[in-house]
Amino acid sequence: MKNVEAEINRLINLLIEEQNHDGSWSYPFETGISTDCYMIILLRTLQINDEDLIYSLVCRILNRQEENGAWKLFYDEDEGNVTATVEAYYALLFSGYRTQNDPDIQLAKEFIVANGGLKEINMFTKIMLALTGQYKWPSYFPVPIEMILLPSSFPVNFFDLSIYARANLTPIFIAANYKFSLKTKGAPDLSDLFLKRGDDEWGQELDHLRTFLPPIQQGINHLIGYPHKLHELALERSEHYMLQRIESDGTFYSYFSSTFLMIFALMARGYPKHHHTIRRAVQGLKSFHTNIDNHTHIQYTTANVWNTALICHGLQEAGVSHSSETIQKAQKYLLSKQHFLYGDWAIHNKNMLPGGWGFSDINTFNPDIDDTTASLRSLRTLVVHNPVYYQAWDRAIQWVISMQNDDGGWAAFEKNVDKSLLAWLPVEGGGKMVLDPSTADLTGRTLEFLGNFTHLDQHNPFIKNSIHWLLQNQRKDGSWYGRWGICYIYGTWAAVTGLMAVKFRKNHSSIQKAIKWLCEIQNQNGGWGESCKSDINKKYVSLQASTRTHTAWALDTLIAAENEETSEIKHGIKFLLESSEKSDWTTSYPKGQGLPGGFYIHYHSYEYLFPLLALSHYKDKFMK
Secondary structure (H helix, E strand, C coil): CHHHHHHHHHHHHHHHHCCCCCCCCCCCEECCCHHHHHHHHHHHHCCCCCHHHHHHHHHHHHHCCCCCCCCCCCCCCCCCCHHHHHHHHHHHHHHCCCCCCCHHHHHHHHHHHHCCHHHHCCHHHHHHHHHCCCCCCCCCCCCCHHHHHCCCCCCCCHHHCCHHHHHHHHHHHHHHHHCCCCCCCCCCCCHHHCCCCCCCCCCHHHHHHHHCHHHHHHHHHCCCCCHHHHHHHHHHHHHHHHHCCECCCCCECCCHHHHHHHHHHHHHCCCCCCCHHHHHHHHHHHCCEEEECCEEEECCCCCHHHHHHHHHHHHHHCCCCCCCHHHHHHHHHHHHCCCCCCCHHHHCCCCCCCCCECCCCCCCCCCEHHHHHHHHHHHHHHHHHCHHHHHHHHHHHHHHHHCCCCCCCCCCCCCCECCHHHHHCCCCCCHHHHCECCCHHHHHHHHHHHHHHCCCCCCCHHHHHHHHHHHHCCCCCCCCCCCCECCHHHHHHHHHHHHHHCCCCCCCHHHHHHHHHHHHCCCCCCCEEECCHHHHHCCCCEEEEEEHHHHHHHHHHHHHHCCCCCHHHHHHHHHHHHCCCCCCHHHHCCCEEEECCCEEEEECCHHHHHHHHHHHHHHHHHCC
16 A cells, blocks of 8 residues: 555656646657658758758657668567658758768668658658658649539538548648649659669559549539639638647647648748748747657657646546646646637537637647647636636537537547548548548546546436447457547547546446456556557557556556456556566657557557556545
């Protein structure tokens, strides 16, 4: 008991010490080297010679190179990732701090050549290379830009794409229309990475789009106007779509990738590279920098709201008083970040006021369900003791409930954005990138909030619908797939804790199957660990090692679902206590995902936050 309490206190003190003066926590949102590479490529292309930043990024990229010359997305990714290696190879040469004769560059090239060259990289990297004059644009782009003109009432339209897809594809459509590229004098020549004739041709990426085109073209044919006028109108509409969604820091939707692409799209539209909108965008991207192990990293976005909401709640669960300075500062920060602007979410949810929260500290009109319920968990004690804040609470809850999909589940950003036809678009991540469907993690976490913090239970009609969705989407082995974490452990944690919160029966077969599955995959040392390969293979793949975060998720699930302390729970708690000072590759292994096979996230806060939650829940249930 003393050991559990001591570890809880250690984690509490560690988190309190890391709080910023404004009440937030700014733990890094770490996503590998891709954003670092693209930042170097962008700065050199625009001839913004910020040498200190470029050199610091070069140092980080080189620090992440494997002995065989490759770069990986995650520790156990076999020999390496050819796309990541091409991005690093290009950025290092473009930086000017590495040449073709350097041994590390030669090793990288050998890996790229051995793995098929530029033909084998993903579509988005090919687009980046096309934008910077290293890859030919396709002779045609099967998705016409006029798609943006189709009304939202049309069976397949622009707003049927997810917000992430719209943010990234809109600037791509503009640049592809002009076949725009900008190659500067100092750019390296990557042509020797095309291994045979025709490797620079676009093949199946675009061929697959032919099946998607007919319904879009049919709708465009019904638009009134001369084709050339409609085409120019579509280009103008696409440009305005981007400009109207620029945040105060100059970034487009506060995402690195969409802002990077927007800069090239604006230049394709005739903006000079020194235009103030482009300069502001670059400065916004620079502001995403953070320091990790004495290396500069450009984050994909910031995660201050997400970190703060989770940590503020976790500290209160661990016994930190709502009247403490730490909690009050965090709650004040979160209140200041509630949204009052309409965003694209309102296209599919027309009769609801704004009231949610977004992920980053600069996000003002792109809220999501997970950040909203996380913020509400943190704010409940404030609202209980200060009724003046009830309006903010009620407004947010109404927004969350209104965002429930017709199938009973909850998605991340928008409502009913799940048309199966669009899943066939041949982009990295497929339906995960193009659509925003109901997921087990979002549905489970929303249920957990509603059950534990608003006292709604399984007898409520819309709660019944979400329970039904979860039961229908449980896998045969007893697990659930988690869209935004790694992966089946994450989804199962969210689903089971959500079902328990709304008073679902613990002895139900679905709960018992989930418990059995978790116990079967527990490691001998008492912990749990899951590979990012689960996300790619669409089935559970063991990491062959235990992580504190996966162990905390699994433990929290068992603690919620079991009436008595089991041997599995005891062993899991023992692992958390014995690994409290652990610092190896499992600590930095990604626990979050953006796109399967392409984009994984190391949330630095998770290593402290989730063990704290699991230990606190264990203490409250089994140590009284």
